[in-house]
Amino acid sequence: MAPFAVFIKGVLDYIDNLNMTQIRKLYRMLGCLAFGSDAPDSVIQDSLHMMIRKQLSNTNVRYQQMGVLGTISVVMNLANKHGSSAKDAAGLQTESCLPETSYQQSVSLLQLAKTSCGRSPDSLALFLEELAAIVREGSVHSKVEEWIADNVINDFQDDFVVDMVAAESEGMDPLPWNLAFGLDSEAESSIVLNLLPLVVPSRQLTTSRLTVERLNATSRSVSVWWMASNFRLLQICESRLHNGDLEGIDALLGCPVKFPRVDVINDKLESLSSKERHILCDCLFLAINWFREVINAFANQRDKDMKAKVIQRLHLILELQQLLERCLKGLTDYIPPPSVFEASSAGPISIVGPKKNAARGKGKKMKATKGKKKANNDEDDDSSDNEEIREETQIGKENEEPGDAQVDSASIFCSKALIPFFRELDFDVLNLLKIEFYASPDLSSEKKKKGIALEPPLLLFLLNDLALKLNHRLISHETRVVFFKSKADKGVGFRLLNELSTVTVVEKVVDLLPALCQQIEAVGSFFQAIYTADDGLIDGPHSGGALFSVVASCMGLLLQSLLSLFSWSGFLQTTNSCLHNRALSVLAGRLSTGSSTQLPFADLVRAAYSYLENLKGCVPNLSVAVKLSKLLNCLSMKAGSKELCVKTGETVLLYLKRAWLGIDGKPEKGALHNENLQSLLRLYFQCSDEILVALENLASTAVPELMRADKNNASVTFPTLTRNSYHVFYRMMLQELVCHVKSIIPGKQSDPQQENVDKLLTWNVSVRIFHILVSLSKSFDARPNLTAILKFGRQFVEAFLRCCMPMLDHMFRSHREDIQSLLKNLQLSTRALQHICGHSKIMKDIQLTNQVPQVKKILEVFVYRVKAMLTMNHCLEAFWLGNLKNRNLKGDEIMSQVSRTDASSSSEDSLPEDENDDEDSRSNGPTAKKTIVSSPGEDSGDESESYSEAF
Numbered sequence: 035m036a037p038f039a040v041f042i043k044g045v046l047d048y049i050d051n052l053n054m055t056q057i058r059k060l061y062r063m064l065g066c067l068a069f070g071s072d073a074p075d076s077v078i079q080d081s082l083h084m085m086i087r088k089q090l091s092n093t094n095v096r097y098q099q100m101g102v103l104g105t106i107s108v109v110m111n112l113a114n115k116h117g118s119s120a121k122d123a124a125g126l127q128t129e130s131c132l133p134e135t136s137y138q139q140s141v142s143l144l145q146l147a148k149t150s151c152g153r154s155p156d157s158l159a160l161f162l163e164e165l166a167a168i169v170r171e172g173s174v175h176s177k178v179e180e181w182i183a184d185n186v187i188n189d190f191q192d193d194f195v196v197d198m199v200a201a202e203s204e205g206m207d208p209l210p211w212n213l214a215f216g217l218d219s220e221a222e223s224s225i226v227l228n229l230l231p232l233v234v235p236s237r238q239l240t241t242s243r244l245t246v247e248r249l250n251a252t253s254r255s256v257s258v259w260w261m262a263s264n265f266r267l268l269q270i271c272e273s274r275l276h277n278g279d280l281e282g283i284d285a286l287l288g289c290p291v292k293f294p295r296v297d298v299i300n301d302k303l304e305s306l307s308s309k310e311r312h313i314l315c316d317c318l319f320l321a322i323n324w325f326r327e328v329i330n331a332f333a334n335q336r337d338k339d340m341k342a343k344v345i346q347r348l349h350l351i352l353e354l355q356q357l358l359e360r361c362l363k364g365l366t367d368y369i370p371p372p373s374v375f376e377a378s379s380a381g382p383i384s385i386v387g388p389k390k391n392a393a394r395g396k397g398k399k400m401k402a403t404k405g406k407k408k409a410n411n412d413e414d415d416d417s418s419d420n421e422e423i424r425e426e427t428q429i430g431k432e433n434e435e436p437g438d439a440q441v442d443s444a445s446i447f448c449s450k451a452l453i454p455f456f457r458e459l460d461f462d463v464l465n466l467l468k469i470e471f472y473a474s475p476d477l478s479s480e481k482k483k484k485g486i487a488l489e490p491p492l493l494l495f496l497l498n499d500l501a502l503k504l505n506h507r508l509i510s511h512e513t514r515v516v517f518f519k520s521k522a523d524k525g526v527g528f529r530l531l532n533e534l535s536t537v538t539v540v541e542k543v544v545d546l547l548p549a550l551c552q553q554i555e556a557v558g559s560f561f562q563a564i565y566t567a568d569d570g571l572i573d574g575p576h577s578g579g580a581l582f583s584v585v586a587s588c589m590g591l592l593l594q595s596l597l598s599l600f601s602w603s604g605f606l607q608t609t610n611s612c613l614h615n616r617a618l619s620v621l622a623g624r625l626s627t628g629s630s631t632q633l634p635f636a637d638l639v640r641a642a643y644s645y646l647e648n649l650k651g652c653v654p655n656l657s658v659a660v661k662l663s664k665l666l667n668c669l670s671m672k673a674g675s676k677e678l679c680v681k682t683g684e685t686v687l688l689y690l691k692r693a694w695l696g697i698d699g700k701p702e703k704g705a706l707h708n709e710n711l712q713s714l715l716r717l718y719f720q721c722s723d724e725i726l727v728a729l730e731n732l733a734s735t736a737v738p739e740l741m742r743a744d745k746n747n748a749s750v751t752f753p754t755l756t757r758n759s760y761h762v763f764y765r766m767m768l769q770e771l772v773c774h775v776k777s778i779i780p781g782k783q784s785d786p787q788q789e790n791v792d793k794l795l796t797w798n799v800s801v802r803i804f805h806i807l808v809s810l811s812k813s814f815d816a817r818p819n820l821t822a823i824l825k826f827g828r829q830f831v832e833a834f835l836r837c838c839m840p841m842l843d844h845m846f847r848s849h850r851e852d853i854q855s856l857l858k859n860l861q862l863s864t865r866a867l868q869h870i871c872g873h874s875k876i877m878k879d880i881q882l883t884n885q886v887p888q889v890k891k892i893l894e895v896f897v898y899r900v901k902a903m904l905t906m907n908h909c910l911e912a913f914w915l916g917n918l919k920n921r922n923l924k925g926d927e928i929m930s931q932v933s934r935t936d937a938s939s940s941s942e943d944s945l946p947e948d949e950n951d952d953e954d955s956r957s958n959g960p961t962a963k964k965t966i967v968s969s970p971g972e973d974s975g976d977e978s979e980s981y982s983e984a985f
Contacts, residue, residue, distance in 0.1 A: 035067060036067055036070070039067040039078050040077065040078070042067065043081055046060075049100065054099065054103065054376035055376075057100055057103050058107070061082075061103050061106075061107035061108075062107045064078060064082060065082070065107035065108050065111040066111055068082055068108075069108065069111035083108075085104065086104040086105055086108065086143070087101075088101075089101030089104065090102070090147055090150040090151070091150060095156050095157055098150065098151060098157040099156070099157050099160050099375070099376060101150070102147055102151065102157060102160050102161045102164060103160075103164065105143050105146075105161075106161075106164040106165065106168060108140075109140045109143055109144060109168070109178070110168050110173055112136045112139055112140045112143075113132060113136060113137065113174050113175040114173065114174075114175070132175040132177055132178070137175070137177055140178050141181055144165075144178075144181075144182070147161055148161065152255070153255075155236065155257035155259040155260055156259070156375045157375075158257075159259055159260035159263040159372075159375040160376055162186075162260055162263040162264050163263050163266070163267075163529075165186075166266045166270050167533065169182060169267070169270050169271060170274075171533075172274070179271065179274060180275075182267070182271060183272070183274075183275060186264065186267050186268050187268060187271070187272075189264065190268050193264070194227060194228055194256075194258070194261050194264070195225050195226070197225060198213075198224060200226075207230055208234055208309075209230065209294040209295075209310060209313060210294065210298060211294050212293070213226055213290040213291070213292060214291055214293040214295075214296070215290055215291050215293065215325075215350060216288060216289065216291075217288030217346060218285075218288040222288075223289065223290060224285070225285055225286075225289050226289060226290050227289055227290070227291045227292065228292055229258065229261075229291050229317060229320060229324070230292045230293060230317060232256060232258040232261075233313055233316045233317055233320070234313065235255070236256075236257040236258045236259050236316075236371075237313075237316065262324055262326075262327040263375075265286070265324075266327055268283065269330075269331035273331075278334075280331060280335060283331075284332070284340065286328065287328055287331075287347075293317060293321060294313075294317055296357070299314065299357050299360060299361060303360065303361065311361060311365060311368075312365075312368055315358065315361050315362060315365065315368055316370070318354055318357060318358040318361060319358065320371055321354055322355065322358070322456065323456060325347045325350055325351050325354075326351065326457040326459060327457050328347055329348065329351075329459065329463055330459060330460045330463060332344050333460070333462060333463040333466060345466075345469070345487075345488075345492070348466075348492050348496075349491075372454065372455065373455055373456055374454040374455075374526050374527055376526075453527035454526050458527055458528065458529060458530050458531070459499050460530055461503065461530070461531065461534065462542075463499075464496060464542075466488070467496055467497075467500075467546060467549045467553060470488060470552075471488045471489075471490075471552070471553050471556040471557070472487040472489060473556065473557070473560040473581070490581060490585050490588060493553065494584055494591070497588055498591060500546075500591070501594050501595055501598070503531050503539070504543065504595055504598035506528050506531060507528075507531060507534075507536055508539070508540070508599065536604060537610065540599065540602060540604065540613060544616055544617045544620070547620040548620055550592055551620065551624050551645075553588070553592055554592050557585055557588055557589045557592065558589075558649055558652040560585055561585070561589075561654055562652060564577060564582070565577075577695075578697050578698075578699070579697075582654065583697055586654035586655055586658060589652070589653075589658050590657050590661055593649075593658065593662050593665055596646075596665055597661060597664055597665045600665065601668055615635065615638060618635075618642045619638055621641070621642035621645045621646065622641030622642050625644060625645050636673055636675070639669055639675075639678075640675070640678070642669055643666060643669045643673070646662065646665060646666060646669070650662065650685050650688070655694065656689070656694045656707060656710045656711070657710055659689040660710045660714055662685075663685060663686050663689065663714060664713070666678075666681075666685060667679075667682050667720070667721065670682050670721075679721050682721045683717075683718060683720075683722055683723075686714055686718045686721060687718060689714055689754075690715070690718060691751065691752055691753060691754075692753065692754070693753035693754070701748070701756065703756075703758045707759070708759055708762045712765075712766055715762070715763065715766040715770075716770075719766070719770040725774050726796070726799050726803065729770065729771055729803050730799070730802075730806075732752070732755075732763065733767060733806045733807055736749045736751050736752045736755050736763075737749070737755070737760075737763075737810060740755055740756070740757065740760065760819075761814075761816060761818040761822070764807070764819050764822055764823075765818070765819075765822040765826075767807060768807055768822050768823065768826035768827075768830075769826060771803060771804060771807070771830065774800070775800050775833045775837065776833045776837070778793060778796060778833075779793075779837075780836070780838070780840050780841060781793045781794075781841030781845075782840075783844040790841055790845060791849070793841060794845065794849060794852060794853075794856070797838050797856060798855070798856050801834075801859045804827075804830055804860075804863055805860075805863045808823060808827065808863045808867065811866065811923065812923050817881065817882065820873070820874070820882055821882060821885065823867070823870060824867070824870060824871075824874075824882065824885035824889050825885055827863070827867050827889065828888055828892050831860075831864065831893065834860065834896070835892075835895065835896060835899055839899055839900075839903060842856075842903055843903050843906055843907075846903060846907045846909075857900065864893050864896065867889055867893065869921050869923055870882075870923065871886045872921055872922055873922045873923045876922060
């Protein structure tokens with residue numbers, strides 16, 4: 035690319051349209067072209083220097099941050115550790131000698147950036163973050179690293195640390211305070227983190243985030259906003275200079291913090307002014323972020339005392355999050371201190387859920403979808419269904435009662451809205467999962483004091499972080515990339531994770547697999563102990579409470595992490611096959627003491643499947659059951675084994691036949707419960723040997739049981755089928771039936787006769803099930819059910835016309851009776867669809883009436899397609915035309931048609947008007963069998979008629 039560097043430099047003209055991640059990549063590319071050792075380009079060097087200096091001197095924070103990214107990129111290439119590619123006698127790459135001019139230019143640029151950004155806390159914090167990133171990479175020469183370390187250490191000590199005597203002196207502090215959170219004894223404590231006195235000046239300094247006031251170049255203001263960033267750079271430099279040993283700064287791990295008194299939050303919170311509550315929230319956010327960064331620094335230290343203090347800091351973070359939740363209640367105009375400085379300015383936050391939007395799908399959005407092509411109808415319907423499910427689930431979560439929550443209150447801090455305000459944890463922090471797990475409520479205080487126990491809240495905290503990281507990196511999120519169009523950066527809050535390649539992330543997770551399996555076994559033992567205490571009763575008296583809920587959430591997150599790992603699409607590549615086998619061998623090795631690494635791939639999958647299958651009796655709630663079922667299905671698909679697929683179906687069926695109770699002892703319900711049921715039903719049908727048998731069993735056995743049961747009772751065979759969850763079962767049965775008939779290959783005249791007969795039999799069963807499902811709409815006439823039958827009923831008829839009618843054309847002569855019976859059953863269903871269309875018109879429901887035109891059109895196509903088949907087989911005389919009255923769901927005539935002329939009435943009287951009248955048409959014999967088929971045309975006002983064809 036070096037010969038085209040001048041043209042690539044032109045991208046700088048469009049830098050305003052790029053986000054910070056793109057700008058960082060652009061500057062690193064240009065820095066490599068300009069200062070690369072192979073072909074340095076002096077023209078681009080001059081252009082970069084001018085651009086960077088202009089941006090650093092700009093009063094706009096965004097342009098200053100662009101200059102910061104440019105500065106770091108230039109320093110990376112000027113002070114490249116391996117710039118001259120020097121090698122030692124063994125052929126290993128060693129640190130090259132840094133020219134004095136390059137060193138001076140690097141130091142000069144860093145000093146300029148530090149001075150310029152001193153006016154803006156956001157810019158200086160980003161400068162420190164970028165410095166920490168390149169020092170951690172080890173791509174900067176040791177001379178430059180030493181200069182950075184000397185300046186950083188002095189700045190941090192001067193700005194944020196005071197001795198004990200100075201901290202205890204009284205000052206003009208906005209709130210009552212004390213020295214809190216100290217872990218060391220008074221004799222060992224000599225320094226204090228000076229947090230509270232710096233909060234008010236820091237907030238005043240950042241009153242305007244977009245424009246920086248010009249200050250005297252010699253003046254320097256200290257902002258607590260960049261404290262965590264400064265400490266990160268400090269601990270990375272210390273670790274680099276002392277080979278990972280942080281003993282020189284270990285006092286910061288246990289030092290106390292000058293913090294508002296906790297009794298102010300507990301007793302006087304309501305009496306505080308708005309300004310004081312904002313200061314209190316600032317202190318809580320900054321303290322949480324400080325301790326998160328401290329954990330990043332000391333989590334991997336091998337010293338046992340340090341490890342115990344890290345666990346205590348984790349406990350403290352959870353306690354502070356609970357206090358912060360209380361302080362945030364009622365605050366609607368509060369903007370927290372930033373922790374991600376390359377993002378756009380954030381708006382106010384509130385833990386109060388947003389109000390339900392009652393006007394979805396109006397206006398231009400509906401008009402935009404009106405003109406879509408017919409070929410995309412099915413795809414649009416599927417996407418709208420998924421969107422509808424997501425919206426319903428979100429509303430359900432917002433309106434969820436406190437008793438229905440499955441995790442503790444601290445879980446709100448895993449929300450994506452709060453990610454930009456909390457420091458990101460390093461992936462290596464998750465090595466704390468290797469600590470032994472204790473879930474017993476009588477955990478000895480001695481173990482707590484020493485920090486040797488990983489209690490359920492701590493495990494939940496770490497697993498939440500792991501799940502967020504895996505969801506971000508391993509689960510594909512399909513997005514359309516638009517060049518030079520600025521959008522929100524979805525990598526906000528995952529900067530450290532994005533520095534790792536996906537394969538590296540997977541390798542780290544595989545290294546964690548033994549620890550995750552150990553935690554799964556410990557959690558499973560916890561539930562087994564509870565079931566044993568309840569004499570084998572799954573939902574016994576001990577199956578409840580806060581501890582049970584937290585441990586259940588831990589189990590769900592453990593299974594979700596395994597599912598994210600084994601669902602990674604990169605395992606399909608041959609280059610990752612060894613990594614894939616290593617991950618499977620970890621699970622397989624938990625069942626046997628021998629080595630499992632030499633087993634064939636299929637045996638590894640079976641062994642891993644058997645290990646996870648042992649957990650099916652330790653499932654505390656439906657959400658965990660769904661995750662375990664998905665994980666078993668993922669492994670069965672890897673093995674390609676029908677046996678494992680059937681076993682997965684049996685496990686799913688076991689969960690569908692279990693009555694799931696919530697924490698309050700009542701049956702689970704709500705949008706999230708329905709979404710989990712939908713996932714289980716999809717897996718059940720996917721793993722069934724005979725999907726039509728499964729559908730008919732549900733439609734003809736389970737649903738009638740529900741109809742005979744009391745209002746608050748459920749089906750006997752399927753306790754998960756209740757009146758609240760019926761629409762989920764109904765939609766899934768229709769959807770799976772349509773998917774199944776679409777997969778039937780259209781029969782050809784050249785196919786073997788027995789093959790066509792089998793397909794005809796399959797279509798007979800499918801039409802019979804379809805008729806049962808359509809008939810159920812009379813008993814369950816809620817809008818979701820009618821919407822489902824209109825949508826999937828249209829798709830079923832379309833599939834019948836496309837896949838079945840060509841086969842009926844050449845089989846009509848040899849199987850006339852069977853085909854007549856098939857068409858008659860389908861005609862009864864199409865008549866019911868016509869009644870639903872009439873009912874939709876009466877109800878004036880927009881969601882239903884939007885489906886009516888497409889349904890009527892396909893029913894009309896069906897009538898004339900049958901006419902074409904009869905014509906082909908020389909039976910056109912069996913086809914005749916008549917009028918059919920519009921009726922509602924109950925079969926009553928729509929009153930708008932009463933004022934018909936006598937001629938029209940006499941014509942109508944000569945035709946059967948309901949399904950019960952079909953017996954009269956049989957007197958004409960099989961050749962002239964009259965089966966009424968609804969042929970809907972477009973309605974023309976309230977006085978419109980629907981015509982019918984008979985054959």
